[in-house]
Structures are given as structure tokens and as C-alpha cells.
Amino acid sequence: xxxxxxxxxxxxxxxxxxxxxxxxxxxxxxxxxxxxxxxxxxxxxxxxxxxxxxxxxxxxxxxxxxxxxxxxxxxxxxxxxxxxxxxxxxxxxxxxxxxxxxxxxxxxxxxxxxxxxxxxxxxxxxxxxxxxxxxxxxxxxxxxxxxxxxxxxxxxxxxxxxxxxxxxxxxxxxxxxxxxxxxxxxxxxxxxxxxxxxxxxxxxxxxxxxxxxxxxxxxxxxxxxxxxxxxxxxxxxxxxxxxxxxxxxxxxxxxxxxxxxxxxxxxxxxxxxxxxxxxxxxxxxxxxxxxxxxxxxxxxxxxxxxxxxxxxxxxxxxxxxxxxxxxxxxxxxxxxxxxxxxxxxxxxxxxxxxxxxxxxxxxxxxxxxxxxxxxxxxxxxxxxxxxxxxxx
Amino acid sequence: xxxxxxxxxxxxxxxxxxxxxxxxxxxxxxxxxxxxxxxxxxxxxxxxxxxxxxxxxxxxxxxxxxxxxxxxxxxxxxxxxxxxxxxxxxxxxxxxxxxxxxxxxxxxxxxxxxxxxxxxxxxxxxxxxxxxxxxxxxxxxxxxxxxxxxxxxxxxxxxxxxxxxxxxxxxxxxxxxxxxxxxxxxxxxxxxxxxxxxxxxxxxxxxxxxxxxxxxxxxxxxxxxxxxxxxxxxxxxxxxxxxxxxxxxxxxxxxxxxxxxxxxxxxxxxxxxxxxxxxxxxxxxxxxxxxxxxxxxxxxxxxxxxxxxxxxxxxxxxxxxxxxxxxxxxxxxxxxxxxxxxxxxxxxxxxxxxxxxxxxxxxxxxxxxxxxxxxxxxx
Numbered sequence: 001x002x003x004x005x006x007x008x009x010x011x012x013x014x015x016x017x018x019x020x021x022x023x024x025x026x027x028x029x030x031x032x033x034x035x036x037x038x039x040x041x042x043x044x045x046x047x048x049x050x051x052x053x054x055x056x057x058x059x060x061x062x063x064x065x066x067x068x069x070x071x072x073x074x075x076x077x078x079x080x081x082x083x084x085x086x087x088x089x090x091x092x093x094x095x096x097x098x099x100x101x102x103x104x105x106x107x108x109x110x111x112x113x114x115x116x117x118x119x120x121x122x123x124x125x126x127x128x129x130x131x132x133x134x135x136x137x138x139x140x141x142x143x144x145x146x147x148x149x150x151x152x153x154x155x156x157x158x159x160x161x162x163x164x165x166x167x168x169x170x171x172x173x174x175x176x177x178x179x180x181x182x183x184x185x186x187x188x189x190x191x192x193x194x195x196x197x198x199x200x201x202x203x204x205x206x207x208x209x210x211x212x213x214x215x216x217x218x219x220x221x222x223x224x225x226x227x228x229x230x231x232x233x234x235x236x237x238x239x240x241x242x243x244x245x246x247x248x249x250x251x252x253x254x255x256x257x258x259x260x261x262x263x264x265x266x267x268x269x270x271x272x273x274x275x276x277x278x279x280x281x282x283x284x285x286x287x288x289x290x291x292x293x294x295x296x297x298x299x300x301x302x303x304x305x306x307x308x309x310x311x312x313x314x315x316x317x318x319x320x321x322x323x324x325x326x327x328x329x330x331x332x333x334x335x336x337x338x339x340x341x342x343x344x345x346x347x348x349x350x351x352x353x354x355x356x357x358x359x360x361x362x363x364x365x366x367x368x369x370x371x372x373x374x375x376x377x378x379x380x381x382x383x384x385x386x387x388x389x390x391x392x
Numbered sequence: 393x394x395x396x397x398x399x400x401x402x403x404x405x406x407x408x409x410x411x412x413x414x415x416x417x418x419x420x421x422x423x424x425x426x427x428x429x430x431x432x433x434x435x436x437x438x439x440x441x442x443x444x445x446x447x448x449x450x451x452x453x454x455x456x457x458x459x460x461x462x463x464x465x466x467x468x469x470x471x472x473x474x475x476x477x478x479x480x481x482x483x484x485x486x487x488x489x490x491x492x493x494x495x496x497x498x499x500x501x502x503x504x505x506x507x508x509x510x511x512x513x514x515x516x517x518x519x520x521x522x523x524x525x526x527x528x529x530x531x532x533x534x535x536x537x538x539x540x541x542x543x544x545x546x547x548x549x550x551x552x553x554x555x556x557x558x559x560x561x562x563x564x565x566x567x568x569x570x571x572x573x574x575x576x577x578x579x580x581x582x583x584x585x586x587x588x589x590x591x592x593x594x595x596x597x598x599x600x601x602x603x604x605x606x607x608x609x610x611x612x613x614x615x616x617x618x619x620x621x622x623x624x625x626x627x628x629x630x631x632x633x634x635x636x637x638x639x640x641x642x643x644x645x646x647x648x649x650x651x652x653x654x655x656x657x658x659x660x661x662x663x664x665x666x667x668x669x670x671x672x673x674x675x676x677x678x679x680x681x682x683x684x685x686x687x688x689x690x691x692x693x694x695x696x697x698x699x700x701x702x703x704x705x706x707x708x709x710x711x712x713x714x715x716x717x718x719x720x721x722x723x724x725x726x727x728x729x730x731x732x733x734x735x736x737x738x739x740x741x742x743x744x745x746x747x748x749x750x751x752x753x754x755x756x757x758x759x760x761x762x763x764x765x766x767x768x769x770x771x
Contacts, residue, residue, distance in 0.1 A: 271771035280763075281771040291766040299714050302688035306395035313396045323681045384680060385673035389653060392668055 007077055011084045018053045020046035024089045026263050029359050030213065033095045036125025038172050054093040055124045061099050064107065068119035097166065098122030098129040100252050101245055102175045109233040109241050118194070132162040132176030132219060133242070140379050143187045143239065147221060149178035156180060156193065158224040164373065168204035168217030171197055181236050192238035194230040211365035212350070249374040250325035256370055257300050257328025266335060267294050270342045286341055293334055300331055326380035329370035336364035393699070395691055397463060405467035415440065416477040418740045424478060425597035431555040432599035433478045442511030447485040452493065455505035462632070466639040466694040473643020476747050478598050480514045482636060483552040488515030490632045491560055495577055495617035495625035516556035518547035518603055519626065525756040527562070527630060528570050528623070532605065534563035534578060536612070541578060543608040549754065553601030554591040556582055565620050577622035580610045596747040631708035633755050635693040641715040641751050642690045645683050648726040648744045652676070655730055672729060679725055682718045689714050706768045709761040716758035719748045
């Protein structure tokens, strides 16, 4: 057996022994996922076990270096782990902006001290992070941000308002963009800083969305002390890292267009719900819409795969994250419009015994934000037109 | 399998690109059209393709072929979509070679495939009888009489049917319209007694034919495979054909995009380049994104065919359907963004929309393949 075959067998055996039964099903809704953090209340003993067991091996962040608590897996091994988890429908042990966003940025741009301080608690799910990017006056035009960080020698004093802070009221730390040089050109003079949400002067306030949930906050910064050793990269050079993070965010949000392994496909959901006669779904117009979506979704999933493979082999054109973000989010919106058509009047039930907390209509409304957050579809099309097509 | 092409395939792609751009650009198709070419293709060009080994790519080595695989051949066909090159490559070296390889006996293969690889034989597949693709709706009959079959019926949209040396015909030897069993495959000379070929010049300036068979006698030795059992080889060949039509349409979608993008960077109105207008930028960016998806499905179906993946039929329908959709978008946007000049015959962009529709229609359009994909998916 090759090393990889051995790794696969060991991984399979370990998962078989260590993945609790209730963790072998897709996450039903946002409340069902494990986000960790200081204030986290586990939904079940098994959710806690699953996180602890995976974190102990560093498998919450499989490809991060072991010295920072990660799994230290090679790409091929990380892929096997993913496949083996999918094989038994194992859900992710931890959903985390630490793992998805600030962690990779720290690995690339952070000082050794910052990596040592922040990465291990992220892997263990002990510290939950939020992102302080957008402001009331800086949405699509993010570089126009005005939150200021005044230089006080060994620290900054931050003042201003952030908005669309994901789970700002539940997070422990924020990674935040501040204007630290008010005289520099727009993109210059921005720094990426880290601070604890319990620092005096930080006030997150949840925003209720059309979906009824409050995954975002507006966060007020009132004379917040930010230590200079918590600047990621160089002072006033934060825009480069911010763009790197936006690319990550685009990829993450774009992946909403992918169907989770182990879940029913839209076609299967539709077929079960409206019925099939003589091989064809009963409702021909719905069938036409569903099959068109399935074809696009298959093509999109293959494209995500191809882009990754091209980057690995050095063939890619790069800058495709804008396309994946644009297409994936539009696809996800279409998916939920079809979910409404499939489930008919049941899809209108906001709150009811068999409605999984109104999951269909609430998710449908939530998807409307997918093509806004992380850069609107229109901004993605601008990026493609300018950076890839060279249209000025 | 990684979704990238290897170095050899990349080299073939580049050499095809160079060769076709030099010897078979769009202007060659215009010339063939304006001269009223009898065959619809340039025999010298075909000879050069054969000399480069293109006719042998899908033929197994045992029969004098290169056995280079579908991903390799797909690179060439994609390039012929960029140059709109007319040649027997599709109907002979892809459809003919694949069907014979799938259905025929060793003796037949050794005769026919060797001839195809050497450029000594061209073929045309006659399958459809109705205006919409329906490979089980075969009413043309072949009645066995002693050692031969007597053929009666009519076939439409027979690509290269006016020029090919031999016709491969899907006929009904038993069963009813719509049955998959009872379909047989026969190969015969185009100029056999009782075969009437009506050349139909198509919108793409390429040639197809309506072929009528009246009491045509064909030896039972010319049966490819078992009597009544031809459908599985036919169906697998149509999957292959659709994968290549998708590859050709990918070439069309990319070339019409590249030409339009260039135009957006040259054409001025209101004192500025029209490519500076956001209304056009966003449409171009959307179009580009759709083409990216097309690249993935085309590569995937070619890889699936090379690997003998059981999901190949579904993948073929996904690829064909997606490309039908996007090539329609691409060619319509190309004309619209070129404005008035795009409507002129003198300008080449019109040739792309005219080739795109027959390529989409052949062996099943979007509706056919969307329906088939859903059926294969259980709904």
C-alpha cells in the first residue's frame, strides 16, 4: 500500500470510531452548526466531542502547519480527509471565520507572535472571530472607509462605525480595517488590526434581516484601544491583505452554489415532492427549470474543480474568484427560488411544527444577500471586465 | 483525474491552432460557399489532415491508428470551431470510426478502420428521419431476404451524405417505432443502386443530405454487429458525437467572444470606446463567465469518454445542453455588440451564428438533451 492508501485507511478507521452518530448528517440550519468561541453553548454532548476530537488532531484546520495547532496535512491528504468525511456524511466540526479568513491571512502576512497567539485557539474553536470591513458609507466602495485609528505611540485609538459585522454580538475578536493615515491616498493609509471584542468602547448591535435572523451587527467603536503589536503586516499597508481576504471571502460565498455531498439534489427534492410518472416529473414547467438549474450547477461545480486543478498545475489565468463568486451566488438564489416553486404553499410557512423553523422561506430570503455581501454581483462583473477582459 | 490537459494534448492543440489558422481560416469556408464546391470541403486540406494523423486519432493501434483519445481529438475539434473549418473529420474520423469500432467485427474493423486512418474512406451516418433528433424513432426498414437485406425509407440531416464514400444507416429489422431493440446498423456504398441523395445546402454553408432508399439490396455481410442490437453502439456513438459538437461549439463561443471583445476595444461612439460602457462590460463579463463553465463540461465529457465512465451519457447531455445554451447567447451577443456591421455578409462574425445553430441541432438540441439528462437523473 502507498502512503496515501495507508493514510486513507487510518483516516477511515479513525472517523469510524470517533465521529458520533448525530454528526453524520448535514447541518439542518445555521443554529445546528458549531461555531465555538468563549460563549458557545454546545447543542449536544456529541457536538462537543466531535469538535474536541477533531481539534486534538488539528483536523479543524487540516492543512495548517502543526506548529500552530493545525493538522499539517499535505494537499493530497487533506483531500482524502475531505472525501472520507463525505463518505460517512460527517459534518464540519467547526464553522469559523478564523479558519476561513483571518487564519489564512495570518499565515501569509502575520508576524510569528501573532501566529502563535491567535492560530491555536482558532483551531481549537476557543476564539470566534468577526470581520470589521464595511461601513455605512463604504459598501461596494470599501476603500472609502472612514473608521479612524489615531496613532498614540504604542497603540491606536479607534473611532467610528462598522456594519455587516458577521455575528459581531457572538464573536470574541475582530479583524478590522482602520484608516491610520488620513492624508494618504484612498487605498494607502489603511491598516488591518486585531482586537478583543470585550475591549472598552466596542458595542455590537444586531441587525434584523428580512429573513428574520440577525447574523450581522453594526459595531460602534468609541475610543477603542488597539495595540500596535496587533497590526497584521505593516501599518498603512492593510489594503493588500484586505484584498487577499476579500478573495477568500468571495471563494467562500461562491461555494454556496455547490450542493453539499450527501444532501439530496434539487432534482431529487423536486421529484420526491411533486412525483414522477413514466420517468418524468409531474410538473413539466417545473421540471424544465429544475433540469436547467441542475445542468448549470454541475457545470459550476466542475468549474470550481477545474480552476483549482489549473492553479495547482500552474495553468490558471487567476482572478477567477470574481467569476465563481458571481456565478455561485446567482446560482444559489435560483436554487431557492426553485425551492419555493417545489414546496408550494408549504414554502410560505414562516413558523410551524413541520417547517424546520421556516427553513425554506428564511433561507430563500437569506440568499438574496449572497450576491451583495463580499462584493455585489455588479462589482464582480466590474472586476472581470477590468482585470480579466481589459475593458476600461 | 485532474481537470487539466497534459503536455502532449496541449501541443496538439497548439499545432492544430497554427495549422487551421494558416490553411483553413473562415475565409476558406466563404470561398467554398461562393465557389459552390461540390463536396463542401477542400480535398487537399483533408489530405493534409490525414497526413498529420488526425483521421487516425480515435482508431486503435491494431488497425493502424494512433489511439490518442478523446481529450486529444477534442482539442482539434475545438480549434475547428474557432476557424469554422469544414472537413470529413467529424463524420468520418469521429462518428464513422467510433461506430465501427464499437459495433463491427474484427474483419470489418481491419478493413474499414484501416481505410479511415489512411484517409482512403469517408463515411456518413444516417440516423434521423424526423426534423427533431429521435434515435429510437426509426421506421426505415431492412427486410432480410436470403443473404441480403432490402432497404426502404428516408433519412434526413445526413452530414456529408452528399459526398461520403459509404453510408452507415440505422434501420429497423424488427419491433416498433420507439423500440430500442430491433434497430440494426448497415454499411453500404453511397452509390448503391436505389440510393437517391438530395444534397441540402445548410445555413452554415456546409452540406448535408436527405437520402432516400428504394429497394436497396445490401449484403448481410455489411451488418455492423448483431441484427436488432445496434442501438447501444449507436447511442454510445451519439454521445461521442455530442461531446465533439460541444467541443466545436466551445470553439465558436470563444472565438466569437474574442472577436467581439476586440471590437469593444476598437469601436468608438460618442467619442469613446464602446467597451468603456458598463452596460456592455457587464454583458461581456457574464458571457465570459458562461464560457468558463463550458470549458469545464467539455473537458469533463471528453475525459469521461476516455475513461469509459458509466456517467458518460449523462455528461454528454450536460455538455451538449450547456453548450447549446451558451453558444446561442454567444453568437447573439456577438451580432448585437458588433451592431450594423455584424449584419453584413462581408464581415465574418455572421458565419459563427450560422454554424452554431446546425451544430446545436445535430444529434439533439438543448430541449432534447435537457430532457434526456433529467430522465437519466430519475426525473
